[in-house]
Amino acid sequence: MVTSSAARRPETPRQYDAYDPSCPSRGLFDRLSDKWVGLVVSALGDGPLRYTDLARAVAGVSQKMLTQTLRTLERDGLVSRRVTPSVPVRVDYELTPLGWTLMPLLYAVKEWAEVHMAEVESARAAYDADR
Amino acid sequence: MVTSSAARRPETPRQYDAYDPSCPSRGLFDRLSDKWVGLVVSALGDGPLRYTDLARAVAGVSQKMLTQTLRTLERDGLVSRRVTPSVPVRVDYELTPLGWTLMPLLYAVKEWAEVHMAEVESARAAYDADR
Numbered sequence: 001m002v003t004s005s006a007a008r009r010p011e012t013p014r015q016y017d018a019y020d021p022s023c024p025s026r027g028l029f030d031r032l033s034d035k036w037v038g039l040v041v042s043a044l045g046d047g048p049l050r051y052t053d054l055a056r057a058v059a060g061v062s063q064k065m066l067t068q069t070l071r072t073l074e075r076d077g078l079v080s081r082r083v084t085p086s087v088p089v090r091v092d093y094e095l096t097p098l099g100w101t102l103m104p105l106l107y108a109v110k111e112w113a114e115v116h117m118a119e120v121e122s123a124r125a126a127y128d129a130d131r
Numbered sequence: 132m133v134t135s136s137a138a139r140r141p142e143t144p145r146q147y148d149a150y151d152p153s154c155p156s157r158g159l160f161d162r163l164s165d166k167w168v169g170l171v172v173s174a175l176g177d178g179p180l181r182y183t184d185l186a187r188a189v190a191g192v193s194q195k196m197l198t199q200t201l202r203t204l205e206r207d208g209l210v211s212r213r214v215t216p217s218v219p220v221r222v223d224y225e226l227t228p229l230g231w232t233l234m235p236l237l238y239a240v241k242e243w244a245e246v247h248m249a250e251v252e253s254a255r256a257a258y259d260a261d262r
Contacts, residue, residue: 029244108236
């Protein structure tokens with residue numbers, strides 16, 4: 001957006017372009033394009049979850065992969081980790097305000113896969129029958 | 132959707148759940164969670180493209196990866212391939228009606244990465260400074 005104030009400033013706001021492999025947003029898009037990111041962020045859309053509950057919600061994820069996914073989501077500012085000093089220590093994960101802006105987008109892709117699975121299966125059968 | 136007709140049928144429509152690793156929609160969600168799928172489908176949101184134009188739009192994709200991505204998108208019924216018997220033969224790729232329903236969702240994730248890149252970079256810097 002060009003405003004008179006922006007026009008006066010020599011530094012214009014940086015434009016990001018995920019089509020450009022040298023742009024950091026390409027790397028971020030690549031990170032968001034990860035099924036574990038999508039499933040973890042979608043699951044946290046129901047509210048904060050403990051590690052074990054998250055592992056149950058996102059069935060099939062290994063402990064290593066879940067821990068790694070949560071750590072990068074935390075570093076990217078999408079998920080926060082809250083430690084309750086109880087015995088045993090309780091650790092909850094929840095979406096940050098930034099994470100909440102992403103959640104509906106990834107959830108929509110997950111939902112698309114569920115809603116359109118039968119159509120995709122028909123398309124695959126037709127494709128394979130043609131060859 | 133439950134209708135009286137559906138209620139009479141013994142077979143209910145199959146429910147898909149991408150959280151379930153044994154559900155085919157998990158595999159489909161995994162496929163859609165791929166940066167090349169996201170970038171190719173987003174690029175085709177501007178209209179049909181020839182192979183070479185697509186390769187230019189999605190910079191950094193290898194020929195092997197682009198060909199493979201297009202083939203699976205075609206098999207999944209998301210992209211169609213149109214061959215014009217000119218000299219040289221012209222091949223265009225375009226989204227199918229099913230692909231058009233997915234495009235805005237993947238485009239939104241790409242756009243999110245571009246719009247929020249600076250916030251994610253700040254979060255990363257804060258995270259790293261804390262450790």
